[in-house]
Amino acid sequence: MPAAANPVHVTVTGAAGQIGYALLFRIASGQLLGPDTPVHLHLLEVPQALKAAEGTAMELDDCAFPLLAGVDIHDDATAAFAGANVALLVGARPRTAGMERGDLLSANGGIFGPQGAAINAGAADDVRVLVVGNPANTNAYIAQQHAPDVPADRFTAMTRLDHNRALAQVAARTGSSVDDIARLAIWGNHSATQYPDLSHATIAGRPALEVIDDEGWVHETFIPTVAKRGAAIIEARGASSAASAANAAIDHVHTWVHGTPAGDWTSAGVVSDGSYGVPAGLVASFPVTATGGAFTIVPGLELDAFSRARIDASVAELVEEREAVRALGLV
């Protein structure tokens, strides 16, 4: 049966890339927005990748997804974002072995200003934007700065992959199920300076740090493993994370739209309102809840000296990235 009228319009940039290939089929099958919501996909690619995007669109057709109301392919951002309700900004060059994500600033930063302007010009009033392309936080900042008419809280950056990596590490260490772990948080930048924070986390209701009972493991193994996982995947796979990144993008938007479970939170890069001393306007990762289609930074958490120093270090990197994009004339 064809999908019902009034589908949600979802624009995906970098549609012919490796994350795009892992993402589009899951969106079209209903995993992004739920089993009752038809979607119309708008794929944005650079001209030289349009043919590959067409091939992916042919495969989407061949899946006969009942929820897929249509697929358009564009090489023009204004057309691709016209009427978009959800915008997944994936298209950007990935890093290769030996690079830090910040090394991509000048290569990728130039993509996100024009895309922010196109979202400002023509996206739907309820548009929600997730930036995946690296450096994700600062690219989200650039896009948001070019979209003055869109509420700033509609621009987010992906740190859900870091959050999921942290859940997996804790589950493996403690022999627990990821479902039993709550209130874990990723703070700061989606980079090696990020702070995966277990100080408020619980495992089956007990303080996670008490269950783990090994501060050395937390500081010397857990934090660096999560923070450097992207590089470890590149080293092992010869290419950066793709399926796990697509999965995290699905989780991020699904949570944004459908909400966080009672008593738990997740992590997302959101525009800071000055909470926890993070300069207002920066796109930084915080523990967040989602209700009614909006993320809220979890208020009032106590931060010990270790957490404070780690957050400050990652935020200092975000400030440096902001200065760099200002110097490059990208904002």
Ligand SMILES: NC(=O)C1=CN([C@@H]2O[C@H](COP(=O)(O)OP(=O)(O)OC[C@H]3O[C@@H](n4cnc5c(N)ncnc54)[C@H](O)[C@@H]3O)[C@@H](O)[C@H]2O)C=CC1
């Ligand atoms: N935030 C996160 O947790 C993660 C972010 N990433 C980042 O996601 C980005 C994409 O990664 P992959 O899919 O593996 O890369 P890829 O190289 O396989 O695909 C990127 C695609 O983007 C397209 N593209 C480039 N410029 C574009 C533009 N202006 N408009 C539309 N499309 C454009 C390219 O033609 C290519 O098809 C990279 O920057 C990567 O570092 C990857 C993993 C996790």
Ligand SMILES: O=C([O-])CC(=O)C(=O)O
């Ligand atoms: O590390 C990379 O370059 C890709 C990425 O963002 C990740 O896997 O976290």
